[in-house]
Amino acid sequence: MAATPPLPRRFYQRPAPDVARDLLGCVLVSRLDGTVSAGQIMETEAYLGPEDAASHAAFRPSSHRLFYGPGGHAYVFRAYGLHFCLNAIAGARGTPGCVLIRALEPTQGVSSMALRRGVPAHKVALTNGPAKLTQALGITLRENAADLTRGRLTIRPPGAPREFAVAVGPRVGITRATKRRLRFWVRGNPYVSRPSQT
DNA sequence: TAGCTGATTGACT
DNA sequence: GTCAATCAGCTAA
Numbered sequence A: 001m002a003a004t005p006p007l008p009r010r011f012y013q014r015p016a017p018d019v020a021r022d023l024l025g026c027v028l029v030s031r032l033d034g035t036v037s038a039g040q041i042m043e044t045e046a047y048l049g050p051e052d053a054a055s056h057a058a059f060r061p062s063s064h065r066l067f068y069g070p071g072g073h074a075y076v077f078r079a080y081g082l083h084f085c086l087n088a089i090a091g092a093r094g095t096p097g098c099v100l101i102r103a104l105e106p107t108q109g110v111s112s113m114a115l116r117r118g119v120p121a122h123k124v125a126l127t128n129g130p131a132k133l134t135q136a137l138g139i140t141l142r143e144n145a146a147d148l149t150r151g152r153l154t155i156r157p158p159g160a161p162r163e164f165a166v167a168v169g170p171r172v173g174i175t176r177a178t179k180r181r182l183r184f185w186v187r188g189n190p191y192v193s194r195p196s197q198t
Numbered sequence B: 001t002a003g004c005t006g007a008t009t010g011a012c013t
Numbered sequence C: 001g002t003c004a005a006t007c008a009g010c011t012a013a
Helices: A016-023 A061-067 A110-117 A130-137
Strands: A027-032 A035-047 A074-079 A083-089 A098-108 A153-156 A166-169 A183-186
Touching (some): A016 A098, A016 A183, A027 A098, A027 A130, A035 A110, A061 A074, A083 A130, A098 A110, A098 A130, A098 A183, A110 A130
Antiparallel strands (some): A027 A035, A027 A153, A035 A098, A074 A083, A083 A098, A166 A183
8 A cells, every 4th residue: 555656657648548448447546635535446438639529639629738738637627517527638748638537446535535425435326427436536626737647636556466357338428429439447346337338 | 798518417207 | 217407618799
């Protein structure tokens, strides 16, 4: 547990789908509001550049400063006026892409998460959705553009070798380019946000 | 300036 | 199964 260094920036400087797959099992750590909360990433989705109609890089120019940056930063946006979603910027400089963190399994600070969410700590509803996990970890627009390789919000590699089946399927919850198979999740994990659509 | 959209969730029938 | 909540940022004019 002690002082596992966060994933290096070069981890993110690869194609978004590769980063999305390798992010499964990694641990998202937040040190916000004076508490430490962490969870293993169980579900991700990859978004590409302008050629991906569902990506914010394609239709949201205000995100370009991050998308075209060096990678390894957080991109937080508000959906439907009230929910937050957390992305990790991926891809080398000049090749925009990002990875949406859709679900994680709490490993640390569970009571803080339950407090923020207002649901019992043993419920999967704590973090089994993109907006749920941001609320559980206390992530808001303040964390937009945060450096994931250092600071209050980081992602660490798995403590042990990963032993689980990775499933791949079409992305969910979006209205454009839904046929691309860019969603990755841990098969059989109860924290995955939606029933597997293979 | 006005109008529209959305990578969601939770409450309700 | 349906539907409202709520707002930053885009587009049209």
